[in-house]
Each structure stands twice: as C-alpha cells, then as structure tokens.
Amino acid sequence: MTSGDFKIGILVSGRGTNLQAIMDAIENGELNARIAVVLSNKKEAPALERARKKNIEAVTLNPKSYADKKEFDLALAKELEDRQIDLVCLAGYMRILGPEFIQKFKGKIINIHPSLLPAFPGLDVQQKAIDYGVKFSGCTVHFVNEEVDGGPIILQAVVPVHESDDAESLAQRILIQEHLIYPRAIQMIVENRLHIENRKVSYKESVS
C-alpha cells in the first residue's frame, strides 16, 4: 500500500482536537493515510470546520432525521462504505455504535478514551478519576467491540494526577498525550503491525 492509499473515516461530535492531531500527523508525514470523510452527528461541531479548512469532506447526519438508532447507524455505515474506508476512527464521537455497525466494520473501528482502561469507562471520566483518588490516569486507544470502551487495547499513555487538579486541568494534561498516541496507533494499523490474540494486542515488525 502506498502512502495515502489507506483511507480513514473519522467520526466526531465536538471540538475535534484529536481530528486535528491526525490531520497534522498526515501533513507532517508521520501518518501515511488519507482522511476520506469526517462524519458528525452534530452540525455545530467545530471539528467539521477543522476538516473543511483542510479540504476534507465533512458531513453531518442528524439522528433526528432517522426512524431509530439502527437506521442512523446504517446511514453512517453507508457513508463509510461508499468511500471504501479501511479504518473508522472515533475522535470524540459521543454516541454508542450499535451492534450491526460494529459487525459491519469488525476489527476496523478504533477509539480514543481519556482514561487508562479498563478503569473509568463511560463519561466524565476525568472527574471520576479525581473522585476515586487515583494518582495516575491517562488515555487509551482501543479497538471497538460491543462492550462500551471494552475492546482490545492498542496504546496507552500515563499522566500524573495532581492534588490541585480539577477535571479540566486533568483533561488538558491527558489531551496532550491523546494527540501523540492516536496518530501513532493509526500508523501501526496502516503498517499492519498489530496482532490480536484473545483480547491481547501485540506488536510485530512492519510487513507493508
């Protein structure tokens, strides 16, 4: 596969700093992939504007325009299938994907989550980490399966939790690491360097 042949579809709901990190990594030559489309469930998501600035197609699908969650997921899947994407990256996508969608793209969906999974799946996880009293937190890039935030772990990064932290300051510290590990994890997939057995991901030499 030559540089740029690997096509990514990115799902967003908000700010889009992880999308930005992925676009920057592509621009810097650290990530040999092309973003075929950015899909959002929210038309006001600033991530859409970030994509359009780089001439990347950015499409909103309004969940209210579909009969139910399954129909919405089907429409989402069609956008990705039409563009023959190789990998779906969730970058601050705040809807849970249904089992049909996950089956369709089995092994080809990854997510970034702002905690050291399996600790603190779900929402508001920086606050949960502070409330629990952990001394370290971080972020996780993982494959997406039917269990929310429960798929095989690809990469993690650790940050300290300070006594003075609130959710926002901890989120900022974690975000810096998210922007480093997410493009790196995608590049490992581009290079076909991941091997999954049971739920364990191991790294192999590049075979591409």
Ligand code: GAR
């Ligand atoms: C990131 O911190 C990401 O890890 C988190 O949302 C934020 C999105 O920021 N994702 C989740 O919590 C998914 N469960 P961004 O829009 O600036 O990339």
